Amino acid sequence: MSKIRQLTWQPAGAVARPVEVMTFDRLRKLNDGRTQRADFHVLAVIQAGHGSVSIDFSSYLLIARTAIWIAPGAVHRWDQMADVAGHVVLFVPTAPVTPATRKLVAAPDLVAGWRIPVDQWELVAAAMTHLRLEASAAPTGPTTELLEILVSALVARLRPPPARARPENTIFRLFRCHVEAHFRVHHDAGYYAQVMGYAPRTLSRAVQQATGQTAKTYLTDRLVLEAQRLLAHDRLTTSRCASELGFLDASSFSVFFRNATGQRPGSWQTTSFTR
Structure with a gap:
């Protein structure tokens, strides 16, 4: 806290x-x-x-x-x-x-x-x-x-401005809500398409229109941000981060994080802005 x-x-x-x-x-x-x-x-x-x-x-x-x-x-x-x-x-x-x-x-x-x-x-x-x-x-x-x-x-x-100008997009807003609620458990964009009742291509087009990203990339970015927050502020180990974010083990989380950021979790944690 x-x-x-x-x-x-x-x-x-x-x-x-x-x-x-x-x-x-x-x-x-x-x-x-x-x-x-x-x-x-x-x-x-x-x-x-x-x-x-x-x-x-x-x-x-x-x-x-x-x-x-x-x-x-x-x-x-x-x-x-x-x-x-x-x-x-x-x-x-x-x-x-x-x-x-x-x-x-x-x-x-x-x-x-x-x-x-x-x-x-x-x-x-x-x-x-x-x-x-x-x-x-x-x-x-x-x-x-x-x-x-x-x-x-x-x-x-x-009048705080949005981070990016985008049209109103009901599908994306629903996707974003589902991601915030479930990204620690479900890492597959196909899951969100299924629970929302849309074809994967329909969801992908909606997310692309709203953010310029694919649904998979949006989900990956959200996971990476949460991982960075846990590593930087909570000072969690790679193993604890993996558990918090729903990965099978520390190794799979480390591979995910390195593919997304170019660094291993421990290396990123060492060089982050924390003291």
């Missing part, structure tokens, strides 16, 4: 609220320089300064008028933030209350960092200020509901 959650979301004798806001000063005090993997969203809005954050093994700049979105499950590390000013919003996946924002935060393909347009900055700052003020108020009956409404307003105002 993330250190941030342990330190800020477990008040003694109280139920944690679904939304919390902190400054970068507070984050610096909590941060120990190691990787984190939270089961909630981490949304940062940068007002000033310069730094960087690593999210799922890619680096993103922290500069003025930048938004950073770290989805649940992503392995991340705050690399440089000594002079960064802004706010960080922590919220559970169910916190947004509008259909549009709930759909948006559930999407697994949002970009992790983007610049906020100049003409939107004042409105984003106002939405953050209102959320911050409510989050700092003493808890009362409607506080939780207000926080959920205000975090929805902030998300809607930020």
Whole structure:
């Protein structure tokens, strides 16, 4: 569990609220320089300064008028933030209350960092200020509901872009849901075609249209990402990774990982960004 959650979301004798806001000063005090993997969203809005954050093994700049979105499950590390000013919003996946924002935060393909347009900055700052003020108020009956409404307003105002422009594709969305639920057990794209009731070629065309990848490649990439997260953050052995991800043994997992990345799991783990 993330250190941030342990330190800020477990008040003694109280139920944690679904939304919390902190400054970068507070984050610096909590941060120990190691990787984190939270089961909630981490949304940062940068007002000033310069730094960087690593999210799922890619680096993103922290500069003025930048938004950073770290989805649940992503392995991340705050690399440089000594002079960064802004706010960080922590919220559970169910916190947004509008259909549009709930759909948006559930999407697994949002970009992790983007610049906020100049003409939107004042409105984003106002939405953050209102959320911050409510989050700092003493808890009362409607506080939780207000926080959920205000975090929805902030998300809607930020308008996080998708990682890739693609048309609406019902088959792909269903495939993606099934993959997220079952990729640790089922590694064959044919399984997903069968349970979805589509011919393998139909599924392949739909995934290709949405992502530019075959269904097999999409599934392989998802497995590799989870393997990297387990190796980097959880520091699992090759054998434990194989077991967690449904491979018959360490050898078959090692061959899979090497074919996909060009490195053996142990070698990748040694050279990953973890400390």
